[in-house]
Amino acid sequence: DERGKLVWRYIQIINQIQPKAFVFENVTGLLSAKNADGEKIIDLLQKAFTGIGYTLSTKIVNAADYGVPQRRRRVLIVGLKNGERFCFPKETHSENGEDGLLPYVSAEEALGDLPKATTKDNVSLKYSKTPQNTYQRMMRSNGSVTEHAIPSMSELDKYIVSHVKPGGNYMDIPRDVPSARIRRLQREGGHTTCYGRLSPDKPAYTINTYFNRPNVGCNIHYSEDRLITVREALRLQSFPDSYKIVSKNKQGKNLIVGNAVPPILAKAIATSLKEYLN
Numbered sequence: 001d002e003r004g005k006l007v008w009r010y011i012q013i014i015n016q017i018q019p020k021a022f023v024f025e026n027v028t029g030l031l032s033a034k035n036a037d038g039e040k041i042i043d044l045l046q047k048a049f050t051g052i053g054y055t056l057s058t059k060i061v062n063a064a065d066y067g068v069p070q071r072r073r074r075v076l077i078v079g080l081k082n083g084e085r086f087c088f089p090k091e092t093h094s095e096n097g098e099d100g101l102l103p104y105v106s107a108e109e110a111l112g113d114l115p116k117a118t119t120k121d122n123v124s125l126k127y128s129k130t131p132q133n134t135y136q137r138m139m140r141s142n143g144s145v146t147e148h149a150i151p152s153m154s155e156l157d158k159y160i161v162s163h164v165k166p167g168g169n170y171m172d173i174p175r176d177v178p179s180a181r182i183r184r185l186q187r188e189g190g191h192t193t194c195y196g197r198l199s200p201d202k203p204a205y206t207i208n209t210y211f212n213r214p215n216v217g218c219n220i221h222y223s224e225d226r227l228i229t230v231r232e233a234l235r236l237q238s239f240p241d242s243y244k245i246v247s248k249n250k251q252g253k254n255l256i257v258g259n260a261v262p263p264i265l266a267k268a269i270a271t272s273l274k275e276y277l278n
Helices: 002-017 041-051 107-111 134-139 155-163 180-188 230-237 250-259 263-277
Strands: 021-027 055-062 073-080 218-220
Touching: 002 021, 002 041, 021 263, 041 055, 041 073, 073 263, 107 134, 107 230, 230 250
Parallel strands: none
Antiparallel strands: 021 073, 055 073
16 A cells, blocks of 8 residues: 555654654554565564654553543554653543543533534534533534534435444344345444444444445444534544634545544643653
8 A cells, every 4th residue: 555655754754854752643453564574564663763763652542541532542652852751641531430530421422512413515503502511612612513514325324324223233224125245244243333323322433534424434323313424523533613624525524534633632642742842
């Protein structure tokens, strides 16, 4: 994949600029990926970063552990130029509030105050409810939201979506549905979030770049027979409602949202990193 070369271009840029620190984020598959010679990519990365003068700390981080309403696991590598080893910030949230931490932020807690979604693009909608919790208050803008249009679905997708229960997936879909893929999934299992519906009392699963489709991830609204909107995906990524996406088309917006690092997680890392820079 040509995109794999961006990793090495990143190292070239770091080497040229020589910042005091860097933060590198990638999918967890990076830890098991190998090149054509059978060498582990992560080992080559660490060797390359060390070779240009950085001390590394690597960790798989779950965004939900820092208050993002989404189970998003990613590899973070933090490099420091001063020879110190970065200590990742302590988690602030846990599944049910164990160990004195706050409980995970659920999908309904994240989205429940948004106005009713529209079928029209480029419409600004007024809030119809007052914020009910800390997360909603943190996300609110001045009176209205944009990017809250319902993605279109085929009649077959509408039929499929109507049968999936909250927290459910393809196993809820009737066996007579004319889809070889669904029948195979029901028979063989795997891809458990496929055709998934959000559970209102739990965080979302990973928001990907195809959240406008029911067959790629858990993208069905927890209480309405529809897919989540761009605004709802932004909320689940922890972008405030004031955030404006600049893109020429719908899929471009989905790419921006699905590929992003959740701002709340980014803030936690940046706040800790600032202590080392000072």
